[in-house]
Amino acid sequence: MAAEIERKFLLTDASWRQEVEKTQVIRQGYFGGTEKASLRVRLSDDHAWLNIKSATLGISRQEYEYPIPAADAREMLDNLCETPLIEKTRHYLHHGGHLWEIDEFFGDNAGLVVAELELQSVDEAFQRPAWLGEEVSDDPRYYNVCLVKHPYREWQ
Secondary structure: OOEEEEEEEEEOOOHHHHHOOEEEEEEEEEOOOOOOEEEEEEEEOOEEEEEEEEOOOOOEEEEEEEEEOHHHHHHHHHHOOOOOOEEEEEEEEEEOOEEEEEEEEOHHHOOOEEEEEEOOOOOOOOOOOOOEEEEOOOOHHHOHHHHHHOOHHHOO
């Protein structure tokens, strides 16, 4: 079993931008999920993956990911996935010995910016950057799969 231990946070300001090392544009879409898992396709440049993730709340979930041809991913995104698609720019940076991924959403989720941190264990310590805000790991609204059904633009 593959486990993903991930914490999600809101940001207090944009000072994190000064630390960005790499950026990639991501399009992802979800297929009709079940109560137990979500199935998504993700495309970035000419790389694509199918991903299956358990539908459990919290920072630890089962996750499986498999590379697929980019052309197949484009067809799935255009023809098979629920809309709206998730469109975001992912920014990568290191802070305090950890890799942070900051997702800046566009389209129906424009304005939402979330920092994610993958850990080796649920109790692993990490250094909190000055730009790190409230933790939202247990709030399902911030899960990408939920942003399809309830986009950020509808939260106001």
